[in-house]
Amino acid sequence: MAAATALEAVAPTGALWGLVQDFVMGQQEGPADQVAADVKSGSYTVLQVVEALGSSLENPEPRTRARGVQLLSQVLLQCHSLLLEKEVVHLILFYENRLKDHHLVIPSVLQGLRALSLCVALPPGLAVSVLKAIFQEVHVQSLPQVDRHTVYNIITNFMRTREEGPFVEELFEVTSCYFPIDFTPPPNDPHGIQREDLILSLRAVLASTPRFAEFLLPLLIEKVDSELLSAKLDSLQTLNACCAVYGQKELKDFLPSLWASVRREVFQTASERVEAEGLAALNSLTACLSRSVLRADAEDLLDSFLSNILQDCRHHLCEPDMKLVWPSAKLLQAAAGASARACDHITSNVLPLLLEQFHKHSQSNQRRTILEMILGFLKLQHKWSYEDKDERPLSGFKDQLCSLIFMALTDASTQLQLVGIRTLTVLGAQPDLLSPGDLELAVGHLYRLSFLEEDSQSCRGAALEASGTLASLYPVAFSSHLVPKLAEELCVEESDMARGCGPTKCSRHLRCLQALSAISTHPSIVQETLPLLLQHLCQMNKGNMAAGTSEVIAVCQSLQQVAEKCQRDPESCWYFHQTAIPCLLSLAVQASMPEKEHSFLKKVLLEDEVLAAMVSVIGTATTHLSPDLAARSVAHIVPLFLDGNVSFLPENSFPGRFQPFQDGSSGQRRLVALLMAFVCSLPRNVEIPQLNQLMRELLELSCCHNCPFSSTAAAKCFAGLLNKHPAGQQLDEFLQLAMDKVEAGLSSGPYRSQAFTLLLWITKALLLRYHPLSSCLTDRLMGLLSDPELGPAAADGFSLLMSDCTDVLTRAGHAEVRLMFRQRFFTDNVPALVRGFHAAPQDVKPNYLKGLSHVLNRLPKPVLLPELPTLLSLLLEALSCPDSVVQLSTLSCLQPLLLEAPQVMSLHVDTLVTKFLNLSSSPSMAVRIAALQCMHALTRLPTPVLLPYKPQVIRALAKPLDDKKRLVRKEAVLARGEWFLLGSPGS
């Protein structure tokens, strides 16, 4: 029995012995994994492995010893978690001793120590002992790269247990010698290590512990002063990272030098990145000082640090014309942005100074600089919330700030006014700061700026935007002080208009509408502005005032903007919808009635552009409705169009019936566009009543012959509904009906063009949702490219297929739009287009090129790049096409490719130079501009490829310098300037 047990024990040990021999003497790699696996499975212990290795570890030949240690290390790397504390102690003693061995053995020894550094069971103190042994026996800095890496791994592993104490300086020395990283990856580097990876890893080590501070900070101060931009940036970023773990103690002795370095860099640099990193470092330093927990007796360094900054910067703030004014302000703001305390300290010092300086300087541009600085400091206040009203640092300055802002708002300089407006907005956003009196004054100024001032467009825009922001915070102030003025303005207009005061009246009118929509940012204000706008539209209808197309459109645009602002709030959204839409429909239906005496507005309301403006109001007012509210609305609107049920309209005593789909007048048919705007914006799950009938009516109307506006609206509406309809039998039926209609129309006769439009919109609807039938429809469209009558329209149709619509089939309107539909269309159809081009007769080839141009133009460039080699020859041919649309589209397609794929393009440099230069004298200005932009982009090709052409190009580009159009000359100057720099020193 005993013998048997002994035999069993010997047998596996025998196998182990064999494996060890194979590895050490046989130089085979496989056995290492086998041994490790056996140890893991418990077949033998680590001790047994050591015993089996016995003789190899003592072999006089260093290579054999190295192999032996290697095996042990590899096993340990896989099994370190199984080791007991006692085993770890023995193994570490063994490995420490081996560090004295031959240099061939060292790499494997380090691997073993790395395995042990991962042990959970590492007894305290041993990490110190291992590091001590390594630093004593091995000169780490001169090890090969791989082994240095191992040492850093060991250090990093130990760092986790924070035992670096006795070795801080040694550890710092062996890591900091790489700082700053200067590394360029070798070409074809299989590891793909980038310079940035190394920078980040080293930074992680250097900034890992506050104990490095006394060594690292002097190094950083030295390297910030380096000539190399990258070294400066790296130093500043590392300083920034250190501040996350440092405290007041670590920074104390270095603060004056650190501040001096940061200040010098920000003051002197030409590089925005250095400036940004300098400011970020200062921000972190201040934040670090702000959060340090102090002992009772310690001095708070934050105050003295900030005082230092103030002392060095404040006098520059008093020289608003000089170069250093902005760097100084930015430094102060970077520090103030670090903590509430820092912000308080700096603001309370700087604000009185700036307020005083504003009054000392009288020139507008100087005042503007000072106010811009004040604005910067005010913006920082938002970062901190103050519990107590009296604690807010701005409370004491409120009156002075307000009077200063109002001075700026009344200044003659637009630039100063603009900064004044921005400052007012920021101050207004401070909770509970402005008094009702301040607000009344502010509203008065904004009214004047957005309304009465004649000259400045930009100022008016800014004043309107500020009004919108402030109105959402202070609706009462705007309701009581601004809305009545605007309402009055609209009325005054009506009686004044008769006296014919001309265009200035019109523009005042327009401004009034813009102001009304701009302040509709709060539900309570919308309840006042929307009725005003609608009432105004009705007044125009009643003929109380003359109104042109543009005026009606202006009211609609204003309504649309209000609708947009209402989308955020469901209640406002419904309020707008149920107030505005019946009113608009009522006016439109009224206008479409056959009547002898037409009021002026009646004709206007049915014009294409006016209907388009109403379409966008209705769409915007519908997309954000909740499904149940939308269902309520749809139950009124669809019967209005199908059955002429006008009962829900506010004014519904019309002289005739409303029957847009039956034999109503052409005016009534045009209103189908409004139906389209509504039903195509509904959420997908809203059921549409009488859908079957509606679809059939739409199809009928889409092929009606005398009004392209109505038939296109019907086709779009049909397509919009088709896109959202769930797959199934009903959808298939609709499609079948539609295809029958299309084919019947296309075959011959007077409806060909309408049938084509219907086909186009249906194709788009299906394409967007990846419907299987879409490919068949696209083929049908492509076939029409060689149609003598419809060919050019088919080519332009590709533009419609690829672009985003604004009224139907939009994501906002809940249409099913797949993300990658353009890419998919490209992949599915471009090969056929190219084949079609080659097979087509000469006279229709341009249609194919144009279609292709439209597809390529809309495609994301990254998708296009891989296809370039196959398409490029076709594009180059397109450059010779006489159609200027094709030329333009091809140029705008090639221009980004020149920038992004210079290598591929450089193969064709000869053709490109010749054709671009030819096109730079095209009769079309847009083509000349695009051709010169391509000439400019050509300079991105590798310089050696371009140099042979340089003299020729510079000569040729002298001609467009004298182009009669300034916009062309501008591009010629840019292009020629770049060509001059090619291969020239200093470029």
Place this chain on the structure above:
Amino acid sequence: MVGGGGGSVGGGLLENANPLIYERSGERPVTAGEEDEQVPDSIDAREIFDLIRSINDPEHPLTLEELNVVEQVRVQVSDPESTVAVAFTPTIPHCSMATLIGLSIKVKLLRSLPQRFKMDVHITPGTHASEHAVNKQLADKERVAAALENTHLLEVVNQCLSARS
């Protein structure tokens, strides 16, 4: 052409470390006339100013416009007569960069204007100690050509004319 070999560019102490700075004018707004294919736009003072305002100063990370070295009012142009005159104002009367700045303006105009133009680049009268000498050098075609053969000078000029990254 430039005194002292111009070795101080980019390093060392600046002659004027905290100069006065001026606002940049925005992009010229595009008018309806400019977008109309048919209407010819003549070359005017603003167009010339736009060519030179963004030239970089050889010393500062600022443009000639920001340092007020060039101003639109100091540009005289006549498109029908094909003449351009640009006066520039060095930031300080002893500015050693004056010739270099003048040369950069001249080269920019040579590269950007139709050949028919006769151009005159000079220092604003009374604003520089060696005004006469600098003007004479800038007006001398042979000296300008020779200066552009000098690799070092060409390098500095090209840097002044390169678009800021």
